[in-house]
Structures are given as structure tokens and as C-alpha cells.
Amino acid sequence: MDIHSLIKSKTSIRAYRKDPVPLETVQRILETASMAPSWANRQCWRFVVVDTQVGKNIIGQASGQPKIIKACKDAPYVIVLCAYIRESGVKNGLEYFMFDCGLAMSNLMLAAEAEGLATCIVGWFNEGAIRGLLNVPQEVAIVAFTPLGYADESRKPRKRKKLDEVVYYNQWEKTQN
């Protein structure tokens, strides 16, 4: 599948089969994830691969979201994306570790898709519960996590804004915003 079709057909998946996935596949995905560009090539991201049932359950519970709780329980892996904030930079008061991690997560999701696997970024969770479980140091931000495994639901692409709502040529255009 070409890259355009891969990106367009990819959706967040919130139901997973319990079928195992080889650790080498996960490592291949994470290698591609870590090829993302980053602030001064500092690569602030760190990935925690969780495959224990108790660990996946606790992480899912930390989201407080019923579908994500089941997704984390069923998927063979949950990948937790963290960042050494100080390894990234700040511009105009904006901290770029989130940007760096977004790029890495995007690579991760597309690499997973290319392997026939599914993901769902989860950014809403009780950070303390995951920090305690994984022993993540205080100077490291827990940015997001995703279940990783085979989809147990069909991909129904979500609608996007029309291109002329988000693309301007040569100058800013007024919108309903």
C-alpha cells in the first residue's frame, strides 16, 4: 500500500484481539518511530513497552475510559510514550517535547499500520497511576500511550475538514473561526 493510502485508511482502533505479536515486530515499529525528526535531533522520547497483564490493566484503568480499559486488557502490548523534557527545546514559551513526541507517535502508528497492527493514542489519563507503575522519574513527562495489537473492529475513517477550510494560499484567509 502506498503511503497516502496507508495514512488515509488508518483510524484509531479501540477494540483488539488477544492474538500475540512477536516482540521483534514491536522493536521494528519502535525503530521506525525513533527515526522521527526532533528538536536539534535530541530525541527526547522514551518508549516503555508493557506486556504484563497487570501492567496493561493498570494503564487502561488510568484512562478511566471503558473502551480503552478493554483495549489495553486485550491488546498484547501497551506502549507508553514519555519525554525527557529538558532534551527538547522551548520557543516563544512553547515547549517542543510534545511536538517531538507527536512526530514519534505518528511514525509509530504508521509503522504499526504497515505491519497490519492497530493503535489508538490515549492522551487523557491519570498520570500518577502510570508513573507509579512504571517508576517514571519526575523530570520525565508521560505524554501518551497506545494499545498495540490486531484490530477487532473495522476501520471506519473519521471525517476531516475540507481542504479549503485548512489550506490558504499566499495569505491568511478569514474563516468561521
Ligand SMILES: Cc1cc2nc3c(=O)[nH]c(=O)nc-3n(C[C@H](O)[C@H](O)[C@H](O)COP(=O)(O)O)c2cc1C
Ligand atoms: C493528543 C491526542 C490525544 C488523544 N486522546 C485520546 C483518548 O484519551 N482517548 C481516545 O479514545 N482517543 C484519543 N485520541 C484519538 C482521537 O480521538 C482520534 O485521533 C480522533 O478522533 C480522530 O479519529 P481517527 O484517529 O480514527 O482518525 C487522541 C488523539 C490525540 C491526537
